[in-house]
Amino acid sequence: MSAPLLETENLSIAFGGVKAVDGVSLKVQPRRIHSIIGPNGAGKTTLFNLISGLYQPSSGRVRLAGEDVTGLPPDALARRGLSRSFQNLQIFFRMSALDNVMVGRHQHEKTSLLSHVFALPSVSRENARSREMAMALLERVGLADLAGKEAGSLSYGALKRLEIARALATEPRILLLDEPAAGCNAIETEEIDRVIQSVAASGIAVLLVEHDMRLVMRISDEILVLERGRTLVSGTPAEVRDDPRVIAAYLGTFGSAEANRA
C-alpha cells in the first residue's frame, strides 16, 4: 500500500474538560473512501475541524503527504490540497451558484491586485478560465441549470452539492465531506453517491462522515467508528458491520440484516 496522503496521530481536543476528540489516529490513501461513523455528538465534525485547521488540537499531529501540517490555518491547507464541505452549510448566499464555485478557484488565480484594479487582459482570461472550470464542476454535480441563480435561493439538497463543487474547484488531493447526503432526497443521494465515487476514482482521497448507512456500507473502503471522541472500531465495511461492539453501540440501528439489504 502506498504512503498515506493524510495521517492523524493521537489527535485530541477538549472543550471545557469534555474530550470531544480523544486520541484518534487514522490514515487515508489516495483513491480510497474512508468513512467515519458514530452517534450524534461522537466528535466527527470536531475531528474534521481539527484536520482542516479550524480548531487547534490540544495534542496529536496531522500529516499531509508526509508533511506535518498540525496547526496550519485552513487556507494554507487548501494550498496543500485539502478541502472540505460543511455539515451546517457554509455558502456564499448572496453570490450566484457559479460564483460560489469560482471562489474555489481562488488559489489557482495568479493575477495581482493591481492587474485586477486596471482590468488587464490577463484578468479577463483568468476569469474566463475559472468560469469555465466552475461551470464544468456544476455540471458534474448536476447543478448546471442553476449556475446563474443566487445561492440563497437554492434548495438544501442543491446547496449540499454546491459545496462539493466548490471544494472540488480547489483541486484537492483529499476531500473531507461532512454528511453530504443529509437532508437529500433519494435522487440527490444517488447523485452524491455517484460524485463521491468518481472523485475517488480520479485519484482523490475521500474522508466521509455520513449517517446514511446504506451509502456508507456501499462505497467505503474503510470505516472508522467513533464513540465519545474515541475510536471504537476500524476496518472494512464487513468487519465493522459484524463487530459486536458496533452493534451494541448502535443498538442494532445498522445491524447486519439492514446492511445486507443495502
Next chain:
Amino acid sequence: MARLLSSRWAIVLGLGLVLAALPFLFPSNYYFRVAAIVNIFALAAVGLNLLMGYAGQVSLGHAGFMGLGAYSVAIGATHFGLHGLAAAGIGAVLSGLVAFLVGRPILRLKGHYLAVATLGFGLLIAMALTNEASWTGGPDGMGVPRLEVFGTRLRGPDTWYYISAGVLLLGVMLALNLIESPTGRAMRAIHDSEIASRVAGIDVASYKLKIFVVSAVYASVAGSLMAFLNGHITPDGTAGFLRSVELVTMVVLGGLGSIIGAIAGAAVLVILPQALTIFHDYEHLMLGLMIMASMILLPRGIVPSLLARLRGGKS
C-alpha cells in the same frame, strides 16, 4: 462575460453622460460647487462601499484618511513647497501605508469591536491635526495654495467640478474592475462566510487589509480634491467624526454593495442640507427624519431598492 463587461461599461458610460450633461442645468457657480462636493464625497463613498458593502467590514473613521489626503496637499505645498499633484500622490501613498499599519491589528476585530476601533482611529487623526498647530494651523485650519498645472491656476468651481467628475469616473471604473476580479469574488465571499472563504484558500486577513488600503486611498484622494476645491481646510471639516458618520450614511443610504448607490447616497447627503436651509432651525431635524424614513421604506438602500422595484420584485 460579454454581459458583465457590457454592464460595467454601461455604468461608466451612463455616469459619464450624466456628469457631462449636468452643467447645462447649472444656473450659477454655486451649483458647480455643490456638484463638485457631491463628486468628491461620492469618490470616498465608492471606496468605503468596497470595504463595507462588498467585504462587509465597517469603518467609522474613514474621514481620517480624507484628512490625511487634505492635509498632505496643504502641508506639502505650504511647508515643503511641493507641487499640489505630487503632494496629493504622497498623501495617497501615506494613507495607504497608514491603513496598512493600522489595519493589521484592527481588522482582526469583528462587528461592533471593529466599529469602535476604527472610530478611535478617526478621532486620533482629527485630534492630531488639531493639536499639531505649528504644522496644521490647529482647529482654525490652514490655507491651501491654488493648484497650478502648465502655468494655469485651477480655481473656479466649474473647473473643479470637471476635475472631480473625471476622478470620480475613474474611481468608479477601477472599483467596478476590482469587483469583477478574483479579488472582488474573495471580498464578497468573506462577507458571506469567512470560514468557507478560508477553506476555499482565501487568506481572509490579507484580503481585508488590501481592501482597507484601497478604500483609504479613495478617501485620501477625495480629501486632496476637497482641499484644492475649498482652498482652506479644518480638522473637523475633513477628518471629523461627523464626516466619518456622513460617509457611512452615504454608503448605507445609497445601498451597500452598489457603486451607483454610493454616488446617490453622497448626492442626497450633500444636496439635501443645501435644499433644506429654507427650514432654518429645523434643517438637521428634517435631514435626520428623511434619512430614517428612507431606511425604513428602502431598507436595502436607495439604488438596490429602486432597481428591485423596476424589475417588478419586492424592495
